[in-house]
Amino acid sequence: MDFVEVPVSEDLPSAKGKAKKQKKQKKSGEKSAENGAPESEPTEASEASGSSLPPTFSLSEIKNKQRRHLMFMKLKQEKRKQKLQLRKKRKKEREALGDKAPPKEVPKTIENQRIYDETTVDPEDEEVAFDEGTDEFSAYFNKLINPKVLITTSDRPRGRTVRFCEQLATIIPNAHVYYRRGLALKRIIPQCISRDFTYLMVINEDRKVPNGMVLCHLPDGPTAHFKVSSVRLRKEMKRRGKEPTDHYPEVILNNFTTRLGHSIGRMFAALFPQDPQFVGRQVATFHNQRDFIFFRFHRYIFKNEKKVGIQELGPRFTLKLRSLQNGTFDSKFGEYEWVHKRHEMDSSRRKFHL
Amino acid sequence: MHAELKCGGLEFRSERRARAHSVEQRNMACVKSQQCSVWVGAETGILKGVCVSRKQVYNFCEMSSLSRDEEICTITWGDEQETEVLMGSVNGRVKTFSTEKGIFTESRECADLSHGRFTGLAVTDRSLITCVESGLLKVWPEAGGETVEINVGSGVCRMRQNPSERHRVATGGKENPLKVWDLQRPDTPVFTAKNVANDWLDLRVPVWVRDMAFLTNSNKIVTCTGHHQVRVYDPSCQRRPVLEAKFGEVPLTALSVPPGENSVVVGNTHGQLATLDLRKGLVRGCMKGVAGSVRGLQCHPSLPLVASCGLDRFLRIHNLQDRTLMHKVYLKSRLNCVLLSSRDLQHCVSNEDEQLEEVKAEEDEVWDTMETVTEKGGKRAAQDEDEIRDATERDKKKKKRTKK
Numbered sequence: 001m002d003f004v005e006v007p008v009s010e011d012l013p014s015a016k017g018k019a020k021k022q023k024k025q026k027k028s029g030e031k032s033a034e035n036g037a038p039e040s041e042p043t044e045a046s047e048a049s050g051s052s053l054p055p056t057f058s059l060s061e062i063k064n065k066q067r068r069h070l071m072f073m074k075l076k077q078e079k080r081k082q083k084l085q086l087r088k089k090r091k092k093e094r095e096a097l098g099d100k101a102p103p104k105e106v107p108k109t110i111e112n113q114r115i116y117d118e119t120t121v122d123p124e125d126e127e128v129a130f131d132e133g134t135d136e137f138s139a140y141f142n143k144l145i146n147p148k149v150l151i152t153t154s155d156r157p158r159g160r161t162v163r164f165c166e167q168l169a170t171i172i173p174n175a176h177v178y179y180r181r182g183l184a185l186k187r188i189i190p191q192c193i194s195r196d197f198t199y200l201m202v203i204n205e206d207r208k209v210p211n212g213m214v215l216c217h218l219p220d221g222p223t224a225h226f227k228v229s230s231v232r233l234r235k236e237m238k239r240r241g242k243e244p245t246d247h248y249p250e251v252i253l254n255n256f257t258t259r260l261g262h263s264i265g266r267m268f269a270a271l272f273p274q275d276p277q278f279v280g281r282q283v284a285t286f287h288n289q290r291d292f293i294f295f296r297f298h299r300y301i302f303k304n305e306k307k308v309g310i311q312e313l314g315p316r317f318t319l320k321l322r323s324l325q326n327g328t329f330d331s332k333f334g335e336y337e338w339v340h341k342r343h344e345m346d347s348s349r350r351k352f353h354l
Numbered sequence: 355m356h357a358e359l360k361c362g363g364l365e366f367r368s369e370r371r372a373r374a375h376s377v378e379q380r381n382m383a384c385v386k387s388q389q390c391s392v393w394v395g396a397e398t399g400i401l402k403g404v405c406v407s408r409k410q411v412y413n414f415c416e417m418s419s420l421s422r423d424e425e426i427c428t429i430t431w432g433d434e435q436e437t438e439v440l441m442g443s444v445n446g447r448v449k450t451f452s453t454e455k456g457i458f459t460e461s462r463e464c465a466d467l468s469h470g471r472f473t474g475l476a477v478t479d480r481s482l483i484t485c486v487e488s489g490l491l492k493v494w495p496e497a498g499g500e501t502v503e504i505n506v507g508s509g510v511c512r513m514r515q516n517p518s519e520r521h522r523v524a525t526g527g528k529e530n531p532l533k534v535w536d537l538q539r540p541d542t543p544v545f546t547a548k549n550v551a552n553d554w555l556d557l558r559v560p561v562w563v564r565d566m567a568f569l570t571n572s573n574k575i576v577t578c579t580g581h582h583q584v585r586v587y588d589p590s591c592q593r594r595p596v597l598e599a600k601f602g603e604v605p606l607t608a609l610s611v612p613p614g615e616n617s618v619v620v621g622n623t624h625g626q627l628a629t630l631d632l633r634k635g636l637v638r639g640c641m642k643g644v645a646g647s648v649r650g651l652q653c654h655p656s657l658p659l660v661a662s663c664g665l666d667r668f669l670r671i672h673n674l675q676d677r678t679l680m681h682k683v684y685l686k687s688r689l690n691c692v693l694l695s696s697r698d699l700q701h702c703v704s705n706e707d708e709q710l711e712e713v714k715a716e717e718d719e720v721w722d723t724m725e726t727v728t729e730k731g732g733k734r735a736a737q738d739e740d741e742i743r744d745a746t747e748r749d750k751k752k753k754k755r756t757k758k
Contacts, residue, residue: 118684119667127413127686130420131398259667259686326647326665333580333605335623335647337665337688344642 111290115351119259132262136220140198140270147271149175149199150192155182159208163233167315168201171284171297173248173273175201185214185329193219199271200329203228213319214329217267221327222337224267226293226319234314241299241311247280248273249297255288260338261354264293264321282313288354293319321354383456386412390453391695392671393439394650394663395426396687401441401451404669406681406699414451414458427472429691436695440482442472448484464494473527474513478520483537485513485525493537504540506533511564511580518570526563532577532587548593565609567618569632576632578606578620584630599635602626608651612658612674619660619674621648627662629674641672643679650692659699663689671699 059075062068094101106112121128132138139145149172151165157180169175185202192200197218204212210231216223234240251272256265268286281301287294295317298310324338325331338353345353390403390412399422400415423445432438432450438459439451446467450460465472470487477483482494489510493502506513509528516522522544526532532547550559562580569576574596575587582602585595601620608621612629617638621627625644628637646666653660658674665688671681681699 125686126417127398127400127420130417131687134398134422333623335607335665336625337646339624339645341625341645345645 161205223325231317247277249282250276252285387456393693395691398687399424476515545589578609580605610651612653623647
């Protein structure tokens with residue numbers, strides 16, 4: 001019976017368990033000291049019984065729940081041990097071979113196993129280049145207009161949403177935060193156009209938490225709708241830097257490879273003025289990974305020729321594209337260029353759209 | 355002197371080579387265009403020919419002189435034999451493309467920019483019919499006689515021709531009800547639809563016809579609207595629709611009638627594609643895979659196939675019977691309209707095949723000389739067998755248990 005209890009207590013993850021385990025081990029140690037031989041016998045017997053089981057036997061056939069749990073834990077432990085041993089062995093082999101060791105295997109991730117997307121943009125493609133060169137953002141990329149952004153919220157914002165908008169306005173140069181005042185978006189848009197705004201950004205709020213973002217390029221679209229999650233405001237961040245300065249930040253866009261990704265990337269790029277002021281040493285990053293777009297805002301410093309230090313200024317948040325619509329915001333009659341359809345599109349975990 | 359002569363010789367040779375090259379190009383173009391069975395008009399002004407069986411796409415356009423003004427709004431066959439494709443651009447020109455030669459043969463000015471874009475093109479014997487958004491419908495006789503102009507009302511979204519009686523066309527648009535015109539008597543429409551009765555709040559129901567099609571068997575007309583209704587009109591009995599069905603919650607943009615004509619395929623701005631039964635107005639089933647707004651939709655005249663294209667830049671061909679996706683081709687630009695040839699999609703022009711056959715014969719020899727390798731059942735197959743065995747054993751045990 002004593003033997004049965006030991007492994008159970010071993011598997012308890014808490015500190016208490018560890019203490020107990022130590023005690024038990026001590027006890028068992030004492031016991032073994034007392035009557036040396038009988039301690040080792042039952043372990044051997046158990047091993048023998050384990051091996052004598054028929055090969056098709058599966059643990060789930062044990063009907064006693066406690067017993068089943070115990071056996072399962074044992075099995076897991078054994079597997080873990082084997083794995084560790086294998087790893088050690090491999091490491092030794094590598095060390096023994098030295099320089100001749102075969103290259104390490106690249107771990108499989110769903111990103112490097114990604115299903116090839118035929119819309120991936122080839123930078124030398126004439127047709128795509130023409131398409132992008134004449135789209136709605138071409139005026140910005142040809143340096144004809146400067147961005148001017150209006151930030152507003154859903155009606156009656158509360159709590160974090162208000163602060164989130166304020167902080168967004170400090171990141172995006174030439175951004176203006178306005179109180180929504182219960183106005184309809186379709187009415188705001190013509191007024192924005194007449195006042196030369198190039199972007200309308202609407203933060204949606206649910207139960208005091210920002211959860212959506214509509215990004216509408218003016219004067220003639222497109223409009224993107226994002227889900228916003230894991231918003232971390234400046235105050236909630238550890239080791240953050242001082243408040244950002246008014247300099248125009250640099251913009252980094254990572255991993256926007258497909259045609260849809262390109263459109264979204266261009267949309268983010270056009271939020272910021274074209275020539276960054278490098279004196280400010282501030283970078284805004286839009287990093288796309290598995291269709292989630294992570295936003296971070298940093299200040300960097302070159303410590304010497306090799307080392308760079310970065311300091312996060314915040315806020316940080318994550319976006320996920322829900323839809324891209326042609327033209328300015330019109331959810332009823334607008335034509336959608338891309339709509340995320342969960343049941344049709346998310347059939348494979350290795351398929352990404354951006 | 356000598357050097358000059360040499361130079362001249364070289365020039366001559368290069369010139370000849372260039373000429374040969376251009377001839378070759380032309381030959382290539384015609385071979386390419388003869389292979390194509392699907393034609394797609396893009397927003398960038400490119401006419402794309404797709405050879406479905408080989409999964410190849412050809413652009414029939416000068417890539418150096420692209421412009422947004424040449425955006426293709428509408429596309430149709432220029433003759434019965436399907437040797438000519440007519441396409442209407444935003445800048446008001448109608449171009450003729452010869453599918454046999456693979457080049458643009460004709461281009462003429464049919465509208466100016468102030469009238470809006472083309473909403474429909476059609477051909478009858480010896481004349482071309484064009485319709486623009488402002489509601490100006492014109493008939494251009496081929497002999498160069500006077501054009502007939504009809505004002506069909508503003509805000510036109512689509513003009514379609516009756517495939518059996520080619521002098522009859524239907525028009526409709528935003529606040530512009532469905533009208534059928536007989537081009538031999540252009541003064542008044544043959545049929546004007548009447549708006550449906552007011553709704554339960556006694557408010558007028560808005561009119562917005564987005565697309566229509568003639569049902570040639572039963573002399574009916576089916577329309578789809580921007581308020582997600584599908585309506586069937588029967589001009590022989592009443593002016594109001596005889597059947598109304600609803601699909602989805604967003605505007606329907608395109609419609610097409612498959613052979614058999616007892617159902618209709620509709621597409622909307624969210625990229626939902628469905629077949630509706632025209633007898634009861636119920637959804638028969640949806641076609642999956644479309645990501646963006648559908649702009650062009652056409653059913654094959656004899657096979658159960660439907661081709662769709664739209665803002666997501668893909669041409670998709672679905673089977674109408676089991677609604678599976680058969681082909682999916684990425685075409686790089688947003689697509690406005692699609693045109694299917696009436697021949698079998700898999701069929702290719704034999705000319706090209708003959709050339710390929712020689713190569714194939716050589717390849718066959720290579721394959722013949724190779725050894726045949728027989729593989730044992732793969733890992734997965736073995737696993738499956740194991741699983742099956744396990745399962746059967748388990749079943750047996752269960753049975754035993756139940757017996758006990």
